[in-house]
Amino acid sequence: MPTQTSSEDDILLAKRIISASERHDLAALTVLLKTGSANVQDPTATIATSPLHAAIVACGKVEDGKAGDDAVKTVELLLQNGAIWNDLNKEDDTPGCIALRLGQKKIYEIMIEAGVRAELLFAKMEALGLGQIKVDVDVEVDEQVEPAVEKEDSGDEVEEPSPKKQKISNGEEPVLKEKIDEKVLDDVSLDNHAYLKSQLRYQPGILLDSSDNAVMMDxxxxxxxxxxxxxxxxxxxxxxxxxxxxxxxxxxxxxxxxxxxxxxxxxxxxxxxxxxxxxxxxxxxxxxxxxxxxxxxxxxxxxxxxxxxxxxxxxxxxxxxxxxxxxxxxxxxxxxxxxxxxxxxxxxxxxxxxxxxxxxxxxxxxxxxxxxxxxxxxxxxxxxxxxxxxxxxxxxxxxxxxxxxxxxxx
Ligand SMILES: C[S@@+](CC[C@H](N)C(=O)[O-])C[C@H]1O[C@@H](n2cnc3c(N)ncnc32)[C@H](O)[C@@H]1O
Incomplete structure (x- = not known):
């Protein structure tokens, strides 16, 4: 009988973690998370792509019953083990988006608290010059929500690439700089200085920048x-x-x-x-x-x-x-x-x-x-x-x- 390769082992472990999350099986999940990650992905799934998505989808609509204790504890256990609050599935939903749609208020509140904790922690780490840790998370999970870019937008400086960009570059700064320049040229709202140099259009009821972002609307x-x-x-x-x-x-x-x-x-x-x-x-x-x-x-x-x-x-x-x-x-x-x-x-x-x-x-x-x-x-x-x-x-x-x-x- 052929032995399993490590990648087959990984896939099997990922499936078991997602399945235990879906069943809200705390005992199994606790054991599985000793060796596996709370951020595994099932590439064959559309909605329940991650353990958090699976655990929340399985709660069903609130009309059919509020999420029980085990469901709540499963979500908490996944978050305690580093599950990412704003991970996206193939339908572009975060776990919190699903909780909101299902009307599962308690789970939604838990997801908000997780988001707040993560954002405050990242801000503190950036302030201490430890932003690299956030970068690792961002790069590992490429399908993750960036906050909306309107009004208070991503003011990433081209001259001073953010830690995230530095990580992506892997030391190849010139290539990186070109990539950032291209991105900013394509969307000037990504950089305050680029926006301030860009051509604006005042039209009836709307002010647009040169990348067609609505700056203000009536x-x-x-x-x-x-x-x-x-x-x-x-x-x-x-x-x-x-x-x-x-x-x-x-x-x-x-x-x-x-x-x-x-x-x-x-x-x-x-x-x-x-x-x-x-x-x-x-x-x-x-x-x-x-x-x-x-x-x-x-x-x-x-x-x-x-x-x-x-x-x-x-x-x-x-x-x-x-x-x-x-x-x-x-x-x-x-x-x-x-x-x-x-x-x-x-x-x-x-x-x-x-x-x-x-x-x-x-x-x-x-x-x-x-x-x-x-x-x-x-x-x-x-x-x-x-x-x-x-x-x-x-x-x-x-x-x-x-x-x-x-x-x-x-
Ligand atoms: C969303 S609009 C403000 C809309 C305004 N509240 C209104 O009632 O029409 C943003 C404005 O901020 C200006 N702006 C952007 N960055 C700025 C900065 N760093 N300092 C001063 N003004 C800035 C923009 O040029 C733009 O006119």
Whole structure:
């Protein structure tokens, strides 16, 4: 009888791990995970491609019964053994997406907590210069969700490749640099500097970059107006908006009669638009041309104090938002002032949105802010509507916008 090769052994072990996960057989799974990985893949499956996917699919719809204790413990055991929260199956679903669709709320909450833990840990490791560990995970599992790239986008610097890119290069930096350049040329929203050099198009109801990304759309008008109202409770306040875009939020800010209205904007074509629309001549309006990273240190040095700050840029990632509030809002905001920001990261996938909303709330708390949330339904029928025609991808596919208002913890 022929002996099994190690790869046949591996396939068999993977199948047994996925099968034990599907049966919520904790005893078998505990033994199998001593030698096997919680991230094995079944290439023949479409939905239950990983142990986590298998364990969650097997819970079935909540109408037919809530996930039992063993199902919950199976998911927890897999996560404790390093199962990746945002691994994708062939239908482009994470395990959390499946839990949400099945209505299995408890499992969904566990997946959100796992996402939050992972993202906070990765951020800490990046801060300590240990980002390489995340890289290993990213490279091993190539089918994994990247947060949505709209608004607070991946601001990977071409000049300083992220650890992930360094890992992919395997030391072949010139090749890597070309690959990154190609990617950024193809999609300027991957790099803030590339975006700021790119050609913008103002069209009715939409602002597009040269890669056809929607930078701003007019379906967000209600959201912008609400941001202005929640940040500015009375007239005569000192307000700053970072990122002018289509001018929707700045127009709303003007209706609250501010004593000072600072606008920080970095794109030359947006400056041109501000000029054409007379913003430079409006009383109490002060326009600061440049990236907020360069402008705000000067305002701090000038001793500027603000009652309300709003942040909505483009082609910047979550780390930029975190730097913005922990480095600058803390210095510029009056003690009883309010801070608001466009909460759009991960808005093309509910679980990513929920994870990033929580991560932001925790980081804000660490920086000294309380957060209050207001839920706003986005216009019905937005997803799949003609409004996205001609755009690279819809950056918003979920039903509810969670509007944050931050104040200093008392
Ligand atoms: C999504 S739009 C803002 C839309 C705006 N809230 C409105 O109501 O129309 C983002 C804006 O941020 C600007 N921007 C991007 N990166 C920036 C940076 N680092 N500093 C300042 N402005 C930036 C973009 O040029 C763009 O005008």
């Amino acid at each position: 379906w967000e008008t209600q959201i912008m107006q609400r941001h202005a109202t929640t940040l500015i409770p009375r007239s005569g306040l000192r307000v700053m908006n970072v990122g002018h875009g289509m001018g929707i939020v700045d127009t709303a800010i003007q209706t609250h009669d501010p004593a000072e209205h600072h606008i920080v904007e970095a794109h030359p074509q947006v400056h041109q638009r501000l000029r054409e629309q007379g913003w430079y001549d409006k009383p109490n309006v002060r326009i600061h041309e440049g990236r907020w990273q360069d402008v705000l240190p000067k305002l701090v040095a000038e001793g500027v104090v603000l009652d309300a700050i709003y942040y909505d840029t483009f082609a910047e990632d979550y780390a930029a938002l975190r730097d913005f509030f922990s480095d600058y809002v803390v210095q510029l905001l009056a003690p009883d002032g309010r801070f608001g920001w466009y909460n759009g990261l991960g808005a093309d996938r509910q679980i990513c949105y929920d994870v990033y909303t929580k991560v932001a709330e925790m980081d804000l708390y660490e920086a000294g802010f309380d957060t209050e949330w207001e839920d706003i339904e986005v216009p019905a029928g937005l997803h799949g509507s003609h409004q996205w025609k001609g755009t690279r991808r819809p950056y918003w596919t979920i039903d509810v916008y969670r509007l944050p208002v931050n104040t200093f913890i008392k």
